[in-house]
Amino acid sequence: xxxxxxxxxxxxxxxxxxxxxxxxxxxxGQVIALIGKSGSGKSTLLRTIxxxxxxxxxxxxVAGKKVGDRDTDVLTLRLNVGMVFQxxxxxxxxxxLENVMxxxxxxxxxxxAEAKEVAEEMLAxxxxxxxxxxxxxxxxxxxxxxxxxxxxxxxxxxxxxxxxVTSALDPExxxxxxxxxxxxAEEGMTLVxxxxxxxxxxxxxxxxxxxxxxxxxESGAPEEVFANPKTSELxxxxxxxx
Amino acid sequence: xxxKFDFGAIVPHWELLLDGVVLTTELTVIGAVVGVSLGTxxxxxxxxxxxxxxxxxxxxxxLIRNTPFLVQLFFIFFGLPALGVKLSEFQAAVLAMIVxxxxxxxxxxxxxxxxxxxxxIEAAQSLAMNRVQIFRYVIIRPALKKIWPxxxxxxxxxxxxxxxxxxxxAEELTFAANYIQAVNFRAFEVYFVATALYLAMSVLLRWVxxxxxxxxxxxxxxx
Numbered sequence: 001x002x003x004x005x006x007x008x009x010x011x012x013x014x015x016x017x018x019x020x021x022x023x024x025x026x027x028x029g030q031v032i033a034l035i036g037k038s039g040s041g042k043s044t045l046l047r048t049i050x051x052x053x054x055x056x057x058x059x060x061x062v063a064g065k066k067v068g069d070r071d072t073d074v075l076t077l078r079l080n081v082g083m084v085f086q087x088x089x090x091x092x093x094x095x096x097l098e099n100v101m102x103x104x105x106x107x108x109x110x111x112x113a114e115a116k117e118v119a120e121e122m123l124a125x126x127x128x129x130x131x132x133x134x135x136x137x138x139x140x141x142x143x144x145x146x147x148x149x150x151x152x153x154x155x156x157x158x159x160x161x162x163x164x165v166t167s168a169l170d171p172e173x174x175x176x177x178x179x180x181x182x183x184x185a186e187e188g189m190t191l192v193x194x195x196x197x198x199x200x201x202x203x204x205x206x207x208x209x210x211x212x213x214x215x216x217x218e219s220g221a222p223e224e225v226f227a228n229p230k231t232s233e234l235x236x237x238x239x240x241x242x
Numbered sequence: 243x244x245x246k247f248d249f250g251a252i253v254p255h256w257e258l259l260l261d262g263v264v265l266t267t268e269l270t271v272i273g274a275v276v277g278v279s280l281g282t283x284x285x286x287x288x289x290x291x292x293x294x295x296x297x298x299x300x301x302x303x304x305l306i307r308n309t310p311f312l313v314q315l316f317f318i319f320f321g322l323p324a325l326g327v328k329l330s331e332f333q334a335a336v337l338a339m340i341v342x343x344x345x346x347x348x349x350x351x352x353x354x355x356x357x358x359x360x361x362x363i364e365a366a367q368s369l370a371m372n373r374v375q376i377f378r379y380v381i382i383r384p385a386l387k388k389i390w391p392x393x394x395x396x397x398x399x400x401x402x403x404x405x406x407x408x409x410x411x412a413e414e415l416t417f418a419a420n421y422i423q424a425v426n427f428r429a430f431e432v433y434f435v436a437t438a439l440y441l442a443m444s445v446l447l448r449w450v451x452x453x454x455x456x457x458x459x460x461x462x463x464x465x
Contacts, residue, residue: 075372078370085364085365089365092362102379103369106379107369107371152369
């Protein structure tokens with residue numbers, strides 16, 4: 001069984017149908033990029049996986065549990081699914097260390113010492129061992145995003161969702177965040193990312209999924225997808241990048 | 243001018259004034275602590291958009307904000323006994339202040355909650371926190387920080403509004419002043435002193451709230 005299985009997902013915001021029947025399987029250890037134009041439904045799709053968006057129809061299974069099912073506690077589901085956002089969304093009244101420690105302490109009931117040890121390890125992993133006592137507004141965008149990644153990792157999720165994690169960053173700060181994501185991919189973390197960094201996606205991902213107008217048009221190995229676009233939508237998307 | 247000022251005429255009554263100041267302070271402290279707690283719960287209910295609770299709180303807020311404090315006080319003190327709820331002057335006064343501040347602070351704190359970026363709440367959700375945990379650890383402190391000056395002003399307004407409680411013979415500062423001037427007919431001197439005492443208490447209260455706010459929102463590591 002796949003780690004994440006999406007089947008026939010439909011999602012509408014009022015009259016507007018943004019997901020029109022999505023099928024997708026994500027295997028353990030796989031690194032997947034969702035690509036496509038703005039408004040194609042990539043972020044919405046990502047957000048359905050941890051229940052931030054409810055779906056109108058279809059089924060989502062994560063680690064064998066059905067999302068949105070009455071019997072599946074959404075909080076239990078989210079223990080398996082971490083997420084990093086475009087706007088970092090760090091808690092401004094906590095230091096970097098406290099941001100990372102908070103959820104393990106209050107959700108997983110870890111002791112302070114235990115949570116601190118994990119948090120320090122995660123912050124060191126993203127290269128911020130020397131910034132632990134800084135507050136979010138004392139950090140650059142790239143540093144904030146790396147804290148956000150450490151915060152998600154401290155919960156030991158089985159899959160990490162990355163929603164345009166470099167889109168809000170100044171160009172010179174993009175690489176430090178991508179380096180962390182690349183390291184996670186190399187360590188075997190299951191990653192699903194919405195990204196506009198095509199070169200990065202090409203280098204790091206096992207699979208590209210191209211979305212257009214709420215549908216998956218093509219998916220496959222990056223080289224294959226970029227070299228031989230089968231649909232005109234992807235051809236024009238790839239052409240637009242060149 | 244024929245009138246001769248005689249502030250000395252108040253001196254024999256200083257204990258009464260002091261008692262008034264103490265009672266006003268007690269009303270304010272209890273009213274503020276319980277009222278703001280009530281307002282915090284009310285704001286949570288309003289912001290959570292749980293349909294029934296939110297509407298009930300909404301009715302409460304509108305009812306209190308659109309009626310005079312004096313009438314609320316009279317209703318509690320003179321009206322409720324008809325339903326078998328008989329309260330002492332102090333109890334009625336403190337309840338009226340709690341109910342009044344609860345309604346105003348509900349709206350003030352709600353504004354603070356609504357100003358928290360949605361993304362922070364989503365981040366907390368994605369970290370598997372439940373609603374209570376999100377409110378307690380992610381929302382309430384930054385929300386209170388944003389509205390602390392407005393909330394402080396409202397608490398001072400309620401403190402000054404406690405003077406109305408003299409109307410049900412709660413023996414606070416205004417009641418004491420009324421009593422003294424009825425005895426010695428030194429209205430100017432008595433109300434001059436009462437005014438000065440209210441002013442001093444307001445300034446002091448603002449200062450205390452500012453210090454408390456600084457303490458509450460100060461950046462200090464909890465690790």
